[in-house]
Amino acid sequence: MSKDVYLHDFKSRNNNSGFEPVGRAVLVQLYEVEKVTAGGIILSDSTHSKTQMAEQRAVVIACGPLAWSDEPLPRAQPGDRVLFSKYAGYQATGPADGKPYRFVNANDIFVKITQEDEAFRKEFRGHEQYE
Numbered sequence: 014m015s016k017d018v019y020l021h022d023f024k025s026r027n028n029n030s031g032f033e034p035v036g037r038a039v040l041v042q043l044y045e046v047e048k049v050t051a052g053g054i055i056l057s058d059s060t061h062s063k064t065q066m067a068e069q070r071a072v073v074i075a076c077g078p079l080a081w082s083d084e085p086l087p088r089a090q091p092g093d094r095v096l097f098s099k100y101a102g103y104q105a106t107g108p109a110d111g112k113p114y115r116f117v118n119a120n121d122i123f124v125k126i127t128q129e130d131e132a133f134r135k136e137f138r139g140h141e142q143y144e
Contacts, residue, residue, distance in 0.1 A: 088122050102121065
């Protein structure tokens with residue numbers, strides 16, 4: 014696959030964040046961790062933030078132009094649900110839409126999620142690329 018063909022698919026779709034990743038960075042939107050546990054305990058903002066940082070499931074929003082350029086095929090594209098290394102990346106709030114995002118290194122993404130049961134799908138509602 015030529016590099017030109019390889020890189021053209023990484024243009025973001027429905028990226029309303031106000032961010033455009035560069036280099037090997039990948040912009041992802043995390044699955045939202047619930048603030049209330051199954052037992053009815055409400056997590057403090059601090060605990061919720063730490064729990065959210067440990068979340069490893071996300072939807073790819075946009076990829077930098079060098080993401081996986083040294084691999085024969087890309088690991089993910091915008092709209093894919095993925096798993097990435099725990100605590101990887103940098104958390105940021107989108108300047109255009111105010112939503113939480115994380116930038117991860119392309120090599121920290123290691124699995125595409127191809128099927129989830131309904132309980133997992135309910136955790137991540139309202140994202141047009143996820144539906």
